[in-house]
């Protein structure tokens with residue numbers, strides 16, 4: 001097992017041009033006393049849309065690390081893979097996110113279900129977990145019901161894990177299990193049962209990504225009950241600490257927050273809960289960097305600004321098809337999207353004010369931001385033309401990428417007292 005350190009940040013680099021700028025944010029964090037390990041994550045779906053291959057992520061990451069002299073570890077995450085998609089990630093990645101959300105609700109065999117319930121009497125009755133005020137009261141029926149919902153998914157994770165382990169042979173790796181891309185959140189008692197099942201499958205899990213309560217829309221802030229989130233997040237941490245001891249799971253097992261980027265209002269609750277339990281965390285941010293690329297182009301003015309306007313116009317025209325695959329993770333009010341004709345008349349500042357995630361700016365428009373977040377397909381279709389413009393506007397782009405990750409993500413999560 002390759003060990004993931006306590007604090008890590010998943011960074012997405014859709015067009016493989018910002019690895020250095022992203023790493024600079026981690027370097028700044030290290031200089032200020034927080035070691036935050038960068039993990040470059042890219043899902044199979046993203047590779048499909050952009051038309052890239054996993055080795056490109058590895059190459060960009062390794063090059064950035066070499067050029068900037070980063071002395072801590074770094075990793076490359078095959079994000080949201082399954083048995084059907086993992087093979088092309090075997091050489092390039094050392095971190096695998098086994099996505100078994102699609103199997104949630106499928107039933108394991110009656111023999112397996114009965115065996116699981118019989119093997120875990122400790123899950124039934126009053127379960128007292130240090131750090132949680134009210135003990136869980138779980139009946140045998142509810143253990144059986146939770147197992148009926150999740151055991152098959154965990155068995156699937158076991159199958160994916162064993163496949164990767166066999167393919168990689170001696171090459172160690174980090175394993176995450178994700179269940180976030182599903183309809184209903186997992187409660188802390190469900191998480192406990194899931195972890196017991198994961199231990200049963202002998203998966204050396206280091207990060208687990210449950211679905212949390214509330215909405216995690218792409219590129220914008222959390223929508224939901226922040227107090228309830230903090231309670232559940234903190235209970236999840238208690239459950240994890242308990243399960244590590246109870247089931248012999250890896251000592252460094254921690255939560256992975258698939259944030260959909262920019263969940264600023266829960267960063268405080270996350271930070272406080274981590275302190276309370278002296279726990280680590282992995283936070284995945286993906287699309288936030290692509291939006292900083294657009295901000296950099298717009299800020300550069302001239303042809304960069306023109307291209308940023310073109311991308312908006314195209315995304316606006318294709319809004320139905322761009323939004324459809326993300327329907328469950330965006331909330332865009334079409335009526336509040338500015339007309340492309342209006343945007344075409346904008347200055348650099350008007351464009352960046354509308355897009356940059358500064359909720360204090362009255363011109364910030366979260367509808368436009370979400371549309372552009374899912375609009376990276378437009379830039380992908382432009383191919384080299386887009387990449388050349390990134391290079392031409394590199395100073396503006398990379399400054400925004402670094403500042404965004406450091407100021408808006410790393411600082412509130414890892415450096416604020």
Ligand SMILES: [Zn+2]
Nearest residue numbers: 178180181258
């Ligand atoms: Zn996810």
